[in-house]
Amino acid sequence: MRIGFIGLGAMGQHMAHNLIATGFDVTVWNRSSDKLAPLVEAGATRAVQAADAAACDVLITMLADDDALTTVVDAHDLIEAMPENGVHVNMATCSIECARRMAARHENAGRHYVAAPVLGRPDIAKAAKLNIVAAGDHDAIERARPALEAMGQKVWPAGEAAYKANAIKLATNFMLVSAVEAMGEATSLTSAYGIERADFLEIITNSVFGAPAYLGYSGAMANREYDNPEGFKLALGAKDMDLALAASKAENVPLPVGSTVRDRLSEALAAGDGDLDLAALAEGSRRAAHLDDND
Template sequence: MRIGFIGIGAMGNPMAKNLIDAGFDVTVWNRSGEKCQPLVAAGARQADSPAECATADVLITMLADDAALDAVLREHDLIGAMAAKTVHVNMATVSTATAVELAQRHASAGKAYVAAPVLGRPDLAAAAKLNIVAAGPADAIEQARPALGRIGAKVWPCGDEPVRANAIKLATNTMLVSAVESMAEATAMTAAHGIEPGDFLEIITSSIFSCPAYLGYAPAMEKRDYDNPQGFKLRLGAKDIDLALTAAHAGNVPMPMSATARERLAEAMAAGDGDKDLSVLAETARRRANV
């Protein structure tokens, strides 16, 4: 199977590497071309333009946001460059409005489109343990499944409308940010009563909150080490909550907890913590509580 992969960032790099290691014929492209070199050394071919990736059996895009994806699609006429039987799998987190537009643009051109955002951080991407939420035509998902199966631990089909996958991803990230914020606040509260953060975090993550959302962020909170290159940058969490709130408002769905969590992220970014791991919310809570 031939795979075209566009977007070699913190997530895209290990995802593409897993495809190469699995023996797929992988062609890669990134706006900053030097980021492709480690993948070329591993066996990929570097394309001169995104259009060269578009004629593969499966075209995967993993770009930073709506604007980056739209720029590549328009500047390089990526949909037009797709072969008749190519399936475009967009694995990035985008807005629900963009999700609907992308599905319409592909349908108008007679091309197959699947939304398949991932649940997990770069460390899980490297281990091929991502969860992939896929929505789109069933036959298109099946065509892409061999590749998706090498990227993640499980594929979760969720219907034939691509926007459903993006709604699930945004909803999941709002829950994640709220979970990390609640853990940060609880850690600050117990610290005010003389309890070491590590002791409190060990109790909760070894008992009723023994799940990835808490286990993944507790170690950084305990060590007060928030510069994890494999982490989830706080500013990206803010971007995702903004997208989720916009989607919610479009459907008159109130999300007061998410709105409050977004304010905490704004507070952290104002303190210069936007490029740190999401667990840095613990420092925001400590500053607020003066502990």
């Protein structure tokens, strides 16, 4: 199977490496060409044009957001460059409306669009342990399944409508960001009573909250070390919360917790924390509680 891969950021680099390591014939393209060298050294083919990556059995994109996806697709005529009945698997977190538009455009052109957003951070992607939520034409998903299984530990089917996978992803990230904010607030509460951050976080992550969402961020929160290149950037959490709130508004589903957490994300962005790990949300709670560095 020939696979085209576009979008070699923190997640995409690891995902493409795993495809190469599994033995797939991978053609790579990225807007920033410096990201290509390590993959070419690992055995990938460097695409001269983005359309070269699209002219494969399966095109995988892992771009930052709706705008990045639309810009690359339109600027390089990727849908037209795909083979007849080709499969485009978009593995990024996108809006519901973007998924609907892309699915319709591909169908009108005689191509297949599969939404397959991933659950996991870059370190999980590197270990090929991602959970992948896939929605779209059943046969198209099955054609792409060998590649998906090379990048993740499980593929979760989500139906024929591509946007359903994105709805699941947005709901998941809404819960994740809310959980990290709650953990930060709880840590500030216990800190105000003289309890060491690390002690409290060790207790909760080894008892009632021993789940990946808490375990993955408690270490950074305990040590107040948020500069993690393998982490989930706070700015991306804000983007995903915006998408979740937009999806909720479209269907009149109240998300009062989401609105409150979005305010805290806005405060963190204003404080310059956007490029830090999502665990830096805890600093907003500390600032609001007027805790000093000894608390």
